[in-house]
Amino acid sequence: MTDPRRDMISPAVAAERVATGLAARRNREKRFQLYGRIAIGIALAFLVTLFVSIFSKGIPGFFQHYVTLEVTLDREKLDPTGDFSVQSLYDGDARGVIRAALYEATGASGRSGRKAAGKLISQGAEQRLRKAVLADPSILDTTQTMTFAVDDDVDSFLRGFIKRETPEKDRRINDKAIGYIDTLVEKGLISFKFSDYLVFGSASRNAEMAGIFGALIGSILTLAVCLVLSFPIGVATAVYLEEFAPKNRITEIIEININNLAAVPSVVFGILGLAIFIGVFGMPRSIPLIGGVVLALMTLPTIIISSRAAIRAVPPSIRDAALGVGASRVQTMLHHVVPLAMPGMLTGTIIGMAQALGETAPLLMIGMVAFIVDVPGSVTDPGTVLPVQIFMWADFAERMFILKTSAAIMVLLAFLIVMNAAAIFIRKKLERRW
Amino acid sequence: MDTQVMNIIEQTANLEHANIPDETVGDVYVDRPRMTARNVNVFYGDKKAIDNVTLDIAEKQVISFIGPSGCGKSTFLRCLNRMNDTIDICRIEGEIAMDGKNIYAPDVDVVPLRARVGMVFQKPNPFPKSIYDNVAYGPRIHGIATNRAELDDIVESSLERAGLWNEVKDRLLQPGTGLSGGQQQRLCIARTIAVSPEVILMDEPCSALDPIATARIEELIAELSSEFTIVIVTHSMQQAARVSQRTAYFHLGKLVEVGDTEMVFTKPQHEMTNNYITGRFG
Numbered sequence: 001m002t003d004p005r006r007d008m009i010s011p012a013v014a015a016e017r018v019a020t021g022l023a024a025r026r027n028r029e030k031r032f033q034l035y036g037r038i039a040i041g042i043a044l045a046f047l048v049t050l051f052v053s054i055f056s057k058g059i060p061g062f063f064q065h066y067v068t069l070e071v072t073l074d075r076e077k078l079d080p081t082g083d084f085s086v087q088s089l090y091d092g093d094a095r096g097v098i099r100a101a102l103y104e105a106t107g108a109s110g111r112s113g114r115k116a117a118g119k120l121i122s123q124g125a126e127q128r129l130r131k132a133v134l135a136d137p138s139i140l141d142t143t144q145t146m147t148f149a150v151d152d153d154v155d156s157f158l159r160g161f162i163k164r165e166t167p168e169k170d171r172r173i174n175d176k177a178i179g180y181i182d183t184l185v186e187k188g189l190i191s192f193k194f195s196d197y198l199v200f201g202s203a204s205r206n207a208e209m210a211g212i213f214g215a216l217i218g219s220i221l222t223l224a225v226c227l228v229l230s231f232p233i234g235v236a237t238a239v240y241l242e243e244f245a246p247k248n249r250i251t252e253i254i255e256i257n258i259n260n261l262a263a264v265p266s267v268v269f270g271i272l273g274l275a276i277f278i279g280v281f282g283m284p285r286s287i288p289l290i291g292g293v294v295l296a297l298m299t300l301p302t303i304i305i306s307s308r309a310a311i312r313a314v315p316p317s318i319r320d321a322a323l324g325v326g327a328s329r330v331q332t333m334l335h336h337v338v339p340l341a342m343p344g345m346l347t348g349t350i351i352g353m354a355q356a357l358g359e360t361a362p363l364l365m366i367g368m369v370a371f372i373v374d375v376p377g378s379v380t381d382p383g384t385v386l387p388v389q390i391f392m393w394a395d396f397a398e399r400m401f402i403l404k405t406s407a408a409i410m411v412l413l414a415f416l417i418v419m420n421a422a423a424i425f426i427r428k429k430l431e432r433r434w
Numbered sequence: 435m436d437t438q439v440m441n442i443i444e445q446t447a448n449l450e451h452a453n454i455p456d457e458t459v460g461d462v463y464v465d466r467p468r469m470t471a472r473n474v475n476v477f478y479g480d481k482k483a484i485d486n487v488t489l490d491i492a493e494k495q496v497i498s499f500i501g502p503s504g505c506g507k508s509t510f511l512r513c514l515n516r517m518n519d520t521i522d523i524c525r526i527e528g529e530i531a532m533d534g535k536n537i538y539a540p541d542v543d544v545v546p547l548r549a550r551v552g553m554v555f556q557k558p559n560p561f562p563k564s565i566y567d568n569v570a571y572g573p574r575i576h577g578i579a580t581n582r583a584e585l586d587d588i589v590e591s592s593l594e595r596a597g598l599w600n601e602v603k604d605r606l607l608q609p610g611t612g613l614s615g616g617q618q619q620r621l622c623i624a625r626t627i628a629v630s631p632e633v634i635l636m637d638e639p640c641s642a643l644d645p646i647a648t649a650r651i652e653e654l655i656a657e658l659s660s661e662f663t664i665v666i667v668t669h670s671m672q673q674a675a676r677v678s679q680r681t682a683y684f685h686l687g688k689l690v691e692v693g694d695t696e697m698v699f700t701k702p703q704h705e706m707t708n709n710y711i712t713g714r715f716g
């Protein structure tokens with residue numbers, strides 16, 4: 001053996017050398033921290049810009065202008081057959097009744113005047129009137145104070161997007177109409193209120209009537225299908241691959257494929273869904289069931305990969321402990337490993353679900369972009385989802401659609417936050433790290 | 435400190451020079467065996483970790499396995515309740531029998547086997563559950579208790595026999611992982627005896643504990659030996675000398691010598707055993 005002290009540097013010299021390098025070391029540390037802060041600063045700046053732009057456009061999108069009218073609900077006009085059936089109401093002249101009220105309020109007269117006044121109000125007004133009558137027939141043959149949304153061009157004018165100074169031929173509303181709007185404003189009949197159409201309405205070509213309710217329900221149904229399929233399948237696959245699968249060529253190939261699937265562009269899953277579910281099985285297009293299945297295919301790799309990591313992170317000593325008292329492999333898994341891995345599995349599921357919620361491309365492939373007015377009542381009713389609705393609205397030029405697009409983005413974000421918060425809450429409940 | 439290090443270095447050198455016998459020195463057979471191992475070979479892949487070991491484990495007696503690190507003590511211990519089954523690359527040849535029945539026979543179910551041959555591990559590994567649930571887990575999955583009262587009794591008597599009852603009786607619903615290291619290990623022992631095993635395997639059960647906790651476990655082992663057959667792996671020869679009636683010395687996968695603890699420590703018959711023992715005792 002060699003003398004261990006042969007080449008030793010004396011403590012004094014060593015201390016001196018350490019001191020020389022110390023300043024440089026501290027500087028490097030400071031510099032590194034600075035880089036980190038700059039990076040966080042840039043990220044925050046982006047985030048703030050994003051939020052400011054979405055909120056500044058989106059919050060006004062939650063409100064729109066309404067006009068309050070004294071409507072004389074003439075039974076003969078509204079219910080011509082007199083049997084008070086839906087058909088009869090549709091045959092009736094709801095439009096005429098509303099217009100009459102409108103002419104009264106604006107003082108419009110003459111052919112061109114009445115034409116201009118008639119355009120002030122949303123087409124949805126008639127539907128609203130019919131609903132009110134159906135809900136409470138006793139209001140027939142009385143005069144009621146009713147509130148209707150104004151047409152989206154009027155709304156844009158009231159918000160100042162359409163300028164009075166613009167020459168009449170370049171404006172979407174003419175001088176006469178502006179005159180009537182001024183009258184209504186003077187009389188205090190115009191109000192700026194929370195938009196019930198946005199929250200409870202469905203797809204519509206009329207910007208003032210368009211809402212996200214249908215898409216929201218579509219998103220919930222689609223995600224429910226996605227979760228119900230991908231979570232159990234993902235967890236079961238992860239458990240099997242981690243704990244039971246023999247380590248051979250076949251499982252190796254399966255593993256590689258799962259990892260690769262995570263990187264496949266989402267639109268490919270849409271093509272797959274189109275080819276298999278719609279092409280081969282002949283299922284209908286545009287339904288949340290297929291949307292959910294396609295999104296489940298897409299989220300499965302994420303859930304499987306994170307679940308496997310979570311299972312691997314469970315200390316082997318827990319497995320030994322369970323096996324040591326005679327638990328079978330399945331019992332060891334179900335009683336100990338899976339519960340301990342559950343928080344990690346949920347994290348993966350949250351990420352997967354968040355991706356699925358924001359996904360548009362694969363759903364376009366299976367036709368969930370169709371114009372669907374009805375709110376889907378089940379997973380087999382045609383529907384659309386929030387991001388697709390946003391995508392469609394973003395295509396329209398009307399000012400109000402732009403506002404509603406931002407509002408819908410806010411709803412999407414809120415949905416995401418609620419979903420994540422719920423998942424984090426569940427995870428915290430399970431995460432009893434003793 | 436230095437002399438100790440030198441001793442170990444010397445001892446390792448001596449061990450390398452000595453010859454490993456083909457046959458185990460001492461009495462591998464006993465009159466009343468609880469388990470019998472015959473010509474056991476264990477491989478990890480191509481590597482032989484246990485080489486032709488034949489050994490009887492005597493009923494209601496403590497036997498300790500000693501030997502340098504990596505000599506295969508744990509490997510052999512884990513063969514006795516088939517814990518090695520969980521390691522894919524591990525392969526076992528030979529026969530290990532309990533009540534005349536080979537535990538590696540194809541028709542043997544490891545679940546009841548592990549209920550009869552329980553195990554306590556090196557690092558205390560309570561479940562992240564309450565103290566009660568830790569002890570009750572085994573009886574529950576095996577359906578040992580027929581009702582809640584019986585289960586309560588099992589939990590209480592197991593904790594009592596593990597010398598933990600007085601310390602935890604007021605906090606049975608608190609997490610087992612909140613106990614001190616020594617208490618955790620006694621909890622693990624309680625969990626093991628709760629399924630009424632016949633044999634308890636312990637793999638260096640005190641190596642993560644302080645001397646006082648170690649002393650408590652050693653006392654406990656002495657008490658339990660009247661009821662259970664105990665096999666303990668230990669790196670402390672003093673511990674082997676204190677708790678066991680028989681000692682087996684392993685080296686490089688071979689069982690070099692086995693005999694009464696007193697004989698092995700005072701008059702080792704094989705040179706290598708002698709080197710190992712004297713090396714440590716200085």
Ligand SMILES: Nc1ncnc2c1ncn2[C@@H]1O[C@H](COP(=O)(O)OP(=O)(O)O)[C@@H](O)[C@H]1O
Nearest residue numbers: 478483501502503504505506507508509510521
């Ligand atoms: N899971 C395993 N895979 C491969 N080799 C192992 C494994 N466990 C133990 N071994 C090897 O088997 C030999 C015996 O190990 P072990 O039984 O743990 O020794 P000891 O408990 O006596 O220290 C060592 O050489 C070790 O490297």
Ligand SMILES: [Mg+2]
Nearest residue numbers: 507508509637
């Ligand atoms: Mg060991």
